[in-house]
Amino acid sequence: MAVQPNVGKLKRARGPSKPLRVLIALDFSFHSRQALKFIQSLPFPSKAEGFVLHVIDPPPRMAAFTIGYDEYWEKRNVLIREKLFETSERYLAQFDKGNLPVTSLIKEGVTSQEILKAIKRHRIDLVVLGPRGLSGIARFLMGSVSEWLIHHAPCSVLVVRGTPKWAGKTLSRGMRVLIGVDGSHDAQMAQSFIQNRLPLPPSSQVTALHVLGPHAHLIPQTEDTIGNPSWAELSGLERKIKKIQEQSGRKLLAEATRTLKRKEAKIIPHLTQGHAGEEIIKLAEKNRADLIVVGSRGFSKLKSVVLGSVSQKVVRYAPCSVLIVRQK
Numbered sequence: 539m540a541v542q543p544n545v546g547k548l549k550r551a552r553g554p555s556k557p558l559r560v561l562i563a564l565d566f567s568f569h570s571r572q573a574l575k576f577i578q579s580l581p582f583p584s585k586a587e588g589f590v591l592h593v594i595d596p597p598p599r600m601a602a603f604t605i606g607y608d609e610y611w612e613k614r615n616v617l618i619r620e621k622l623f624e625t626s627e628r629y630l631a632q633f634d635k636g637n638l639p640v641t642s643l644i645k646e647g648v649t650s651q652e653i654l655k656a657i658k659r660h661r662i663d664l665v666v667l668g669p670r671g672l673s674g675i676a677r678f679l680m681g682s683v684s685e686w687l688i689h690h691a692p693c694s695v696l697v698v699r700g701t702p703k704w705a706g707k708t709l710s711r712g713m714r715v716l717i718g719v720d721g722s723h724d725a726q727m728a729q730s731f732i733q734n735r736l737p738l739p740p741s742s743q744v745t746a747l748h749v750l751g752p753h754a755h756l757i758p759q760t761e762d763t764i765g766n767p768s769w770a771e772l773s774g775l776e777r778k779i780k781k782i783q784e785q786s787g788r789k790l791l792a793e794a795t796r797t798l799k800r801k802e803a804k805i806i807p808h809l810t811q812g813h814a815g816e817e818i819i820k821l822a823e824k825n826r827a828d829l830i831v832v833g834s835r836g837f838s839k840l841k842s843v844v845l846g847s848v849s850q851k852v853v854r855y856a857p858c859s860v861l862i863v864r865q866k
């Protein structure tokens with residue numbers, strides 16, 4: 539978030555041209571059920587469409603040692619497969635899908651690959667899943683299906699941590715959302731997704747955060763143009779650079795506040811300085827955020843980079859759910 543774009547050239551992203559299509563990857567884990575509860579608690583519009591996908595592992599195949607052994611194992615695997623599908627159907631049927639109409643999907647194969655196939659087949663805009671493969675420290679996302687998908691899914695990915703605090707019979711507060719703002723195209727897509735595609739419960743709060751990057755590293759570059767500057771000259775230049783960054787940051791936040799404006803949510807701009815990923819996590823902890831929203835990349839010129847360093851750090855160490863917005 540250290541790079542400051544030309545704010546005057548920024549264009550507001552357009553709204554959605556089609557209803558939101560959501561895929562919820564559901565397994566037998568506790569975290570997976572939390573992901574479903576998260577989606578159930580959101581006031582989706584009637585035109586939104588959902589799919590609940592459960593992937594079962596294929597039955598094991600043993601090496602043949604005697605004549606007829608293959609036939610025995612094939613019959614055995616047919617029974618196992620039928621039992622797995624029957625159990626999966628009962629498992630999916632027990633869940634109340636909330637106000638989002640869903641289609642249940644049961645597939646056999648490698649979980650990550652089947653999720654990817656479903657995303658492409660059903661033209662999914664948002665895939666939702668729990669942080670599978672957790673370490674002993676519950677908030678740390680380690681190698682898992684979730685981490686693989688945030689790097690390779692062609693759509694936005696929501697990794698759900700924890701039960702939504704705004705859901706229940708008594709709504710004490712709405713959702714608390716923290717969104718990173720840096721003026722990049724991906725950050726603008728994240729703002730557009732929040733404004734046009736993600737339903738928020740009443741009395742929600744959206745904090746737009748812009749992080750001023752370190753400015754001291756820019757000073758040595760000035761030696762070629764002004765010779766060997768004095769300490770007073772360096773201090774003055776540092777203040778000037780900081781002032782320019784702050785002005786640009788406030789303009790970005792003002793534009794983001796206008797973009798994110800909606801009747802069910804209060805928009806709060808927040809300007810700070812430091813390293814973007816660390817500041818996002820710090821503010822999320824302070825505000826007790828329910829959801830962090832970031833673009834998949836910032837100002838990286840390497841288009842081959844699937845996930846930016848800030849987004850990667852946030853999704854790995856965030857204290858709450860994280861939405862990585864990726865333009866299809």
